[in-house]
Amino acid sequence: MILTVTLNPSLDRAMEIDSLARGAVIRAASAHLDPGGKGVNVSRALLANGVPSRAVLPSGGDEGAQLVHLLQAEGVDLIAVPIAGRTRSNITLAEPDGTVTKINESGPVLTATEFAAVTEAVLTAAGAARWVVACGSLPPGLSGPAFGELCARLVAAGVRLAVDTSGPALRAAAEAGAALLKPNREELAEAVGTPLRSLGDVVDAATRLRDWGAGAVLASLGADGAVLVDSDGVVVGESPVAQPKSTVGAGDALLAGFLAAGARGADALAEGLAWGAAAVSLPGSRMPGPDDLIRNTVRLHPRPDLVRPLLPQG
Template structure:
């Protein structure tokens, strides 16, 4: 079983608009409401593909109730720890060319007691040799030392820890020796304190995180694909998408596919890329199932063109 932890989940409303024009009244051509948050999305993607998973998260207020109901409707095995604050709501505006504009609330502040309660539930669910995946931002309130202690206790329990976060939380995962960290381009650049312009920049940044303690680094690069750096070396891969609809949750789907395929080597990277590309082809933050996956266009390569510039902005 793969356990996911989302300390700052959300209810995500996605609206499709012809063109985003500031200051105008816009009419949505389509809309949907999905459970949100990186770890939540990882669990949803795993479940959609028949992989046993459990999602752990804090939840509060009417939005928290709605989030739990949405996950229940999808059949996600969920443990929601009550908190006094209100679960956040996020809004996504998607244009026909694949451009996505997101407005994310910061999320409720969690007390030290509430953070400890969620941590205790996570530790109780962790099993030696199985993945515990902590995803997304930390909400306002809990101190970083408490998060680091959780990471250390999970590793000491024998669980395989993966961290998909940003800033200080990502670096905590690196320092404590997480088996896997999965930054995107912006998060990776922030972690090393330098801009990333080429594939070589990405590879060197991933190597820096490994040298600082991470077991493996899986960097998601949007249209530029992904880079995997572990003890066996470096792999790169791309998965073209002909008709992108929404990039929301694509990195989460990539991580889910990578874990589902064993979290190691070419097979896992290719599967992660297939899941990520499928998510980009779907509306809102819908997660792909088996019928959505196309593995034929994926290219995995050990030959590194280190001077190749990154196409997407960062």
């Protein structure tokens, strides 16, 4: 079983529109309401592919109750810790050319008492898990050092910990000895304080995170694919998508596929890339199932050209 932790979950409403025009009345061609949050998405992707998972998250207000209802409807094994604040709602606007505009609420304040309750729920459930996956932004009121303490307690308990977050929390997870970090390009650049313009830059930045204490780094790079840096070396891969619909949750699907395939080496990277590409091909924040996966488009480069420039960021 893989246990996920989402400290700032959300309701995600995704709408497909013809074009985004500021100040105009825009009619949506379709709309989807999905459970949201990186750890939530990892659990949803795992369960969609028959991999046991349990999700821990704080939940508050009518939005939190609706989030719990949606997750239960999808069959997610859930530990919801009550909080006083209201679970946030996010909006995604997707255009036909693949352009995605996101509007994310910051989320409710998580008090020290509420975070302690979440922590105890995680530590109690972690004993039955082969991985604990802590994902997403920190809610207001929770500091990077406090998150690092949670990571350190899990590592000290012998848990294999994977973390997908940003800012000070990412460095705190590395210094706590997380077995796996999964930053995207922007998060990795922020962590090391320098732009990433080539595959070599990505590898250098990932190596710094490993120097800080992380076991392995899986960097998701959007259309440039992903880079895995671990004790065995460097593997680069990509899986092109002919008709992208939404990038929301693609990195979460990548991480889920990587973990499901054993979380080590080229084969796990290839599976993660297939899951991530499948998520990009689906609307909103839907997670791919077995019928959505197309593995023959994945290309791996065990000896990558590290001077290859990355695509410009939009």
